[in-house]
Amino acid sequence: MAPQRPRGRLRYATSIADAVTKAWLIVESVPERLDVKQSVYAEIERSAANDALIASSTSGILPSELQAAMAHPERLLVAHPFNPVYLLPLVELFGGKLTAPAAIDTAADFYATLGMKPLKLRREIDAFVADRLLEAVWRESLWLIKDGVATTEELDDAIRFGFGLRWAQMGIFETYRIAGGEAGMQHFLDQFGPTLSWPWTKLMDVPELDDELTAKIASQSDAQSGMYSIRELERIRDDNLIGFLQVLKSADWGAGKTLAAYEKRLYDVAANVPAEPEKGQPVETLAIRVPTDWTDYNGHMNESRYLQCFSDATDGFMRQIGVDQSYIENDGSFFTAETHICHLAEVRALEAIRVTTQVLAGEGKKMHLFHRLFHVDGTALATAEQLFIHVDLSSRKASVPTPDVAETLASYAAAHAALPAPEQQGRYIGARR
Amino acid sequence: MAPQRPRGRLRYATSIADAVTKAWLIVESVPERLDVKQSVYAEIERSAANDALIASSTSGILPSELQAAMAHPERLLVAHPFNPVYLLPLVELFGGKLTAPAAIDTAADFYATLGMKPLKLRREIDAFVADRLLEAVWRESLWLIKDGVATTEELDDAIRFGFGLRWAQMGIFETYRIAGGEAGMQHFLDQFGPTLSWPWTKLMDVPELDDELTAKIASQSDAQSGMYSIRELERIRDDNLIGFLQVLKSADWGAGKTLAAYEKRLYDVAANVPAEPEKGQPVETLAIRVPTDWTDYNGHMNESRYLQCFSDATDGFMRQIGVDQSYIENDGSFFTAETHICHLAEVRALEAIRVTTQVLAGEGKKMHLFHRLFHVDGTALATAEQLFIHVDLSSRKASVPTPDVAETLASYAAAHAALPAPEQQGRYIGARR
Numbered sequence: 017m018a019p020q021r022p023r024g025r026l027r028y029a030t031s032i033a034d035a036v037t038k039a040w041l042i043v044e045s046v047p048e049r050l051d052v053k054q055s056v057y058a059e060i061e062r063s064a065a066n067d068a069l070i071a072s073s074t075s076g077i078l079p080s081e082l083q084a085a086m087a088h089p090e091r092l093l094v095a096h097p098f099n100p101v102y103l104l105p106l107v108e109l110f111g112g113k114l115t116a117p118a119a120i121d122t123a124a125d126f127y128a129t130l131g132m133k134p135l136k137l138r139r140e141i142d143a144f145v146a147d148r149l150l151e152a153v154w155r156e157s158l159w160l161i162k163d164g165v166a167t168t169e170e171l172d173d174a175i176r177f178g179f180g181l182r183w184a185q186m187g188i189f190e191t192y193r194i195a196g197g198e199a200g201m202q203h204f205l206d207q208f209g210p211t212l213s214w215p216w217t218k219l220m221d222v223p224e225l226d227d228e229l230t231a232k233i234a235s236q237s238d239a240q241s242g243m244y245s246i247r248e249l250e251r252i253r254d255d256n257l258i259g260f261l262q263v264l265k266s267a268d269w270g271a272g273k274t275l276a277a278y279e280k281r282l283y284d285v286a287a288n289v290p291a292e293p294e295k296g297q298p299v300e301t302l303a304i305r306v307p308t309d310w311t312d313y314n315g316h317m318n319e320s321r322y323l324q325c326f327s328d329a330t331d332g333f334m335r336q337i338g339v340d341q342s343y344i345e346n347d348g349s350f351f352t353a354e355t356h357i358c359h360l361a362e363v364r365a366l367e368a369i370r371v372t373t374q375v376l377a378g379e380g381k382k383m384h385l386f387h388r389l390f391h392v393d394g395t396a397l398a399t400a401e402q403l404f405i406h407v408d409l410s411s412r413k414a415s416v417p418t419p420d421v422a423e424t425l426a427s428y429a430a431a432h433a434a435l436p437a438p439e440q441q442g443r444y445i446g447a448r449r
Numbered sequence: 450m451a452p453q454r455p456r457g458r459l460r461y462a463t464s465i466a467d468a469v470t471k472a473w474l475i476v477e478s479v480p481e482r483l484d485v486k487q488s489v490y491a492e493i494e495r496s497a498a499n500d501a502l503i504a505s506s507t508s509g510i511l512p513s514e515l516q517a518a519m520a521h522p523e524r525l526l527v528a529h530p531f532n533p534v535y536l537l538p539l540v541e542l543f544g545g546k547l548t549a550p551a552a553i554d555t556a557a558d559f560y561a562t563l564g565m566k567p568l569k570l571r572r573e574i575d576a577f578v579a580d581r582l583l584e585a586v587w588r589e590s591l592w593l594i595k596d597g598v599a600t601t602e603e604l605d606d607a608i609r610f611g612f613g614l615r616w617a618q619m620g621i622f623e624t625y626r627i628a629g630g631e632a633g634m635q636h637f638l639d640q641f642g643p644t645l646s647w648p649w650t651k652l653m654d655v656p657e658l659d660d661e662l663t664a665k666i667a668s669q670s671d672a673q674s675g676m677y678s679i680r681e682l683e684r685i686r687d688d689n690l691i692g693f694l695q696v697l698k699s700a701d702w703g704a705g706k707t708l709a710a711y712e713k714r715l716y717d718v719a720a721n722v723p724a725e726p727e728k729g730q731p732v733e734t735l736a737i738r739v740p741t742d743w744t745d746y747n748g749h750m751n752e753s754r755y756l757q758c759f760s761d762a763t764d765g766f767m768r769q770i771g772v773d774q775s776y777i778e779n780d781g782s783f784f785t786a787e788t789h790i791c792h793l794a795e796v797r798a799l800e801a802i803r804v805t806t807q808v809l810a811g812e813g814k815k816m817h818l819f820h821r822l823f824h825v826d827g828t829a830l831a832t833a834e835q836l837f838i839h840v841d842l843s844s845r846k847a848s849v850p851t852p853d854v855a856e857t858l859a860s861y862a863a864a865h866a867a868l869p870a871p872e873q874q875g876r877y878i879g880a881r882r
Contacts, residue, residue, distance in 0.1 A: 098611040099628060106611035133610040138598055145599050146607040152585035153621055165571055166578050172620025174579040176703050177566040178531040178539035180620065183613030185689040186682075187605025188586055189666070190674050194682050195532060201670035205663045230638045233622070237634040241623050249619075249627050252702060256618040259696030266742035267689055270609050309699035313777055314842065319785045320757035327745075327753050344746055352752045354878050355790040362784075362845070376879070384879060403878050409747065412795070444877040445787050445836050446809070446817060 017262075017304060017328070018279035019286040032056065033063035040065070041126060043095070045073045053077065054085050061087050069119055071095035075147060078140045079112030089114035093123055096144055097132070100250070103257045105274045108144050110137035131278030133271070161236070162229050169240035184260055185270045255308045262307075280341075287335055293431035298372035298388070301332035308365040316362040323357065326387045326400040329371035333385065337424040339417075347418050350383055350404040358399045358440045361391070368392040375432045376441065378425035381406045381414045386438045399440045450695075450737065450761065451712035452719040465489065466496035473498070474559060476528070478506045486510065487518050494520050502552055504528035508580060511573045512545030522547035526556055529577055530565070533683070536690045538707045541577050543570035564711030566704070594669070595662050602673035617693055618703050688741045695740075713774070720768055726864035731821070732769065734762035735804035739796055749795040756790065759820045759833040762804035766818065770857040772850075780851050783816055783837040791832045791873045794824070801825040808865045809874065811858035814839045814847045819871045832873045 029035035036042050042064060046056050053072065060070060070092050072082055083089035093115055096108040107127050109120055124134035137145060160166045166174070182191050189201070196204030241249065264272020265279075293299070302325060312318040334340075334350060343349075363369060370390055377384040383404040389397040408415040416422065462468035469475050475497060479489050486505065493503060503525050505515055516522035526548055529541040540560050542553055557567035570578060593599045599607070615624050622634070629637030674682060697705020698712075726732070735758060743754040767773075767783060776782075796802060803823055810817040816837040822830040841848040849855065 104611050104614060106607065108607070133606065135603060135606055135610070137603075141593075141598050145593065145604065146611050148589055148593065149586050149604070149607065150612055150621070152589040153582050156581055156585040157621060160574075160578060160581065165574050168620075168622035170568060170570075171578065171582075172622050173566065173568055174539065174541070174582065175616050175620035176618055177568070177707070178537050178579050179583055180613070180616030180618075181537055181690055181693055181704060182686070183608050184617035184693060185609055185613075186686055187601075187608035187613065188583070188590060189601035189605050189670055190682065191686075193670050193674055194679055194686065196679075198679050200667065202663065202667040205666060230635065233638060234633065234635040237622055237626050241626055246627055246629075246631050249623065252700065253615070253619055253624075253627065256696060256700055256702060257614055259699070260614055260617060260693055263689060263692030263696060263742060266692070267685065269685060269689060271614060274610070309696055311699075313774070314782050314784065318757075318760060319788065320753050320760050323756040324751075324753035327751060341746070349747050351747065351795075352790075352792055354792065354876070355752065355788070356878055357788040357790075359785055359787065401878050442877045442879055443787070444875045445789055445834050446875055 018282035019303075019332075021282065021285060032059045036060050036064040036068065040068050041123070042068055042070045043073060044070060048074060048076065050077055050081055053082055057082070057086050057092070067091060069093070069123055071123060073097065076143055078142070079110065079115060080140060081112070083112050083114050086114075090116040091119050093119055094140075094144070095123060095127065096146075098146065100254060100257070103254060103261070105131065105133035105271050106146065107132045107134050108137055108146060109134050110140055110144070112140055128277075129281070131275060133274045158229065158233075161233060167240070168233060168236040172240065185264060258307065259309050283335065283340075287340065293428040295431045296434045298374040298432065298435065299333060299336065299428070300370060301329035301336075301373045301387070302371035303368070304328075304370075305368050306363055306365050311365045316364055319357075319359070322359065322389065322398050323355065323400070325369065325371055325389055326355075326357075326402065327352075329373055329387050330385065330402065330404070332371075333373045337428065338421045343418070343421070344409070347421075348406055348408050348415055351407045352402055353405050354403045356401045356440070356443055358443065360396045360398055363391060363397050369397065374435055374438065375425070375428040376401075376437075378422075378429040381416055383425060386441060388438075399438065401438070401441055401443070451715035452736075452765075454715065454718060465492045469493050469497040469501065473501050474556070475501055475503045476506060477503060481507060481509065483510055483514055486515055490515070490519055490525070500524060502526065502556055504556060506530065509576055511575070512543065512548060513573060514545070516545050516547050519547075523549040524552050526552055527573075527577070528556055528560065529579075531579065533687060533690070536687060536694070538564065538566035538704050539579065540565045540567050541570055541579060542567050543573055543577070545573055561710075562714070564708060566707045591662065591666075594666060600673070601666060601669040605673065618697060691740065692742050716768060716773075720773060726861040728864045729867045731805035731807040731865065731868065732766060732861070733803060734765035734769075734806045734820070736801070737761075737803075738801050739798050741798040744798045749797055752790075752792070755792070755822065755831050756788065756833070758802065758804055758822055759788075759790075759835065760785075762806055762820050763818065763835065763837070765804075766806050770861065771854045776851070776854070777842070780854075781839055781841050781848055784840045785835055786838050787836045789834045789873070789876055791876065793829045793831055796824060796830050802830065807868055807871065808858070808861040809834075809870075811855075811862040814849055816858060819874060821871075832871065834871070834874055834876070 042060060044053065044056060046052055053074070057070065066088050068091065072079070072092070072094050073096060074082070074094055075096060079092055079094050083092040086092055093109060093111045098104045098106050109123055111120055120136055124136060127134045143151060157171050160171060161168065192204050193201050244252070261272055261275050264270050265275045266272070268276055306317050310317050310321040339349065370392060372388050372390070374386040376386050383406070385402050385404070387400045387402065389399070391397055405414050406417050407413065417425065475493060477486065477489060479485055490503065499521050501524065505512070505525070505527050506529060507515070507527055508529060512525055512527050516525040519525060526542060526544045531537045531539050542556055542560070544553055553569055557569060560567045576584060590604050593604060594601065625637050626634050677685070694705055694708050697703050698708045699705070701709055739750050743750050745751040772782065803825060805821050807819045809819050816839070818835050818837070820833040820835065822832070824830055838847050839850050840846065850858065
């Protein structure tokens with residue numbers, strides 16, 4: 017939801033030398049064979065700078081093995097992300113025996129700037145950490161299917177209607193800590209510990225994934241999910257993940273805290289681009305795509321989300337005149353007193369929309385804005401005329417903005433004075449009283 | 450978000466006989482000792498009807514053992530829910546050797562009416578299904594802590610920043626199906642299968658949860674979560690879960706599909722209560738608590754959520770005049786054309802609020818409503834005057850409602866004609882054009 021950085025440039029190289037010569041970070045994602053990876057590293061090292069980082073996305077080969085034949089093994093690390101990589105923040109980071117700790121730190125800083133959550137592992141171990149946990153569930157699931165206790169769908173439901181919901185925001189330990197009550201984790205462990213030796217999981221062997229078991233799983237999976245194409249499943253999954261991340265962002269918790277920090281960085285970058293009011297031009301204050309959960313039973317964006325667009329546009333305008341997070345913490349904020357919305361056309365999920373804002377007045381405690389919401393194709397979707405009062409957040413009473421903000425707001429009002437009055441300004445519904 | 454059923458009556462009984470005499474479903478949640486449970490069943494059977502269901506919430510004892518000494522063992526089943534029970538829909542249902550299948554079916558129907566997701570297991574097995582998966586993760590986690598590979602916080606982060614987010618909406622099989630691409634599950638298994646025999650999980654033994662390991666886990670958990678009280682962690686967890694469920698409800702997927710079905714049931718119950726317009730009385734159209742993710746950086750409910758309240762109130766009113774799901778599918782809906790909101794006071798998270806609706810006019814294609822939002826303490830929070838147009842959803846053009854709906858709407862308009870015109874009706878911002 018934050019202003020995006022300008023789109024970068026993607027270039028396809030026709031040789032490893034061409035790809036790595038000027039790179040400072042080289043991500044290696046070739047097939048999971050040690051000999052292939054080692055020969056690629058040898059080729060990289062012939063052309064890359066000696067201090068360029070090399071991050072392997074391997075899911076299972078240890079970095080000590082990967083780096084064994086390298087000329088500069090200290091810059092080799094594993095950076096292991098999770099699908100869908102563009103939405104899940106986790107990336108496991110760790111090196112081998114010869115990796116320099118500074119290489120891990122540099123990579124961690126870099127992945128954080130992408131909005132990811134670098135998890136530095138304490139030491140290398142087969143399958144790393146997250147995949148070991150996944151593997152444990154996978155093996156137990158295979159046994160339950162092989163023994164006819166549950167189908168793939170029943171196993172999935174046992175996850176997503178129960179503990180899976182918990183794990184999107186707290187892991188197994190924090191969840192169990194709550195179960196222990198105020199007596200804490202020690203109490204929980206005293207209670208739960210003895211069951212550890214009960215015969216609850218198949219511990220002693222690994223199910224053979226023979227043709228029969230493979231066919232059973234594949235046909236159960238078809239029965240469960242075969243009505244959707246893979247593209248449809250991806251879309252459903254991604255929409256749900258985006259929704260979860262927005263929920264967690266509101267709570268400033270877990271993956272949402274990471275997202276909030278990323279968006280703050282984007283807002284800061286945008287705020288550093290000097291914004292001068294352009295005479296006779298409304299300001300662009302929002303540019304997003306309609307999230308899929310913003311629509312309602314009528315098949316279009318719900319009316320409350322129109323106001324959310326205008327609210328976000330006001331936030332964008334406030335940042336432009338200096339009402340940012342630090343101002344709000346110390347000097348005050350603008351509260352909405354009155355709003356008049358005119359709906360002009362429908363808009364559907366995933367369509368690109370933008371808001372422009374015209375300052376009708378900005379003086380003393382008052383700010384008077386006129387927002388226009390457009391489809392990117394130019395269709396006018398709605399307008400909102402809004403009156404705001406500047407408020408001191410400790411007394412919750414009306415107050416005047418700081419001189420800096422007042423001056424900047426006045427400069428926008430002056431720059432917009434030449435614009436024609438909007439058609440919908442001063443409208444009322446029905447008969448005027 | 451749906452209209453609640455009237456609050457039930459909770460009565461504490463001083464004896465088992467008193468508690469069970471008139472019951473048709475008896476939930477047994479006494480300590481996890483077979484002898485204690487069996488003696489409680491004996492006492493229940495002396496007073497309960499012979500066909501009353503008895504559902505044990507045991508986490509580990511098999512129903513065949515539980516029912517072994519019962520006079521009517523055919524009505525004994527396990528109904529195993531998950532914390533927090535009031536938010537997680539999953540309940541595992543299954544019987545023992547002597548349980549009648551009809552008992553499971555009846556219980557499944559009942560739990561579904563509570564908005565839960567009954568998962569009927571194919572057969573009894575130690576730890577049932579979900580806890581076997583949890584146990585597998587738990588054991589692997591204990592090894593990783595014991596061996597100093599990761600702390601409780603790092604393990605939790607490996608879950609909640611990665612696969613935990615996925616599992617709130619799809620389980621392990623549906624997720625991996627996507628990873629297989631259009632080639633499907635078979636392709637995924639062929640790729641992934643060989644790694645099963647790699648040394649990825651500690652298979653051969655169980656870590657001893659001795660004092661040293663217990664103390665290590667407890668102190669790591671304190672470092673991770675000790676800054677929150679258990680009550681605070683519960684509040685955070687529950688708020689996040691509610692947010693996830695609302696996201697999934699919008700998508701009609703997984704646990705959200707269960708919630709949507711539950712809410713539809715509640716709406717249907719409310720619709721069956723005959724609603725006659727009361728002369729000179731606005732209609733109550735919404736009564737909720739402000740969800741915690743509806744507030745913004747100003748510490749109060751965001752303006753867009755005011756409009757969501759009014760939008761939901763309009764939905765409530767529409768249902769009262771017969772514009773329900775089946776009407777919308779077949780006959781049309783009302784679209785908002787224009788809205789004027791006046792903000793009168795702030796409201797914070799979790800406060801109870803309600804909306805009343807006054808019909809200003811309802812004739813032909815138009816509906817003109819005036820909503821008032823109140824705190825339950827009587828404070829006026831906001832008003833919204835709204836004009837709606839009835840629309841044919843296939844042509845997306847204005848149309849007239851069905852005669853039934855038109856008549857009911859007119860009867861509300863007539864009943865409200867005697868009400869004084871609202872102070873904020875016909876308002877405009879600034880100078881009228």
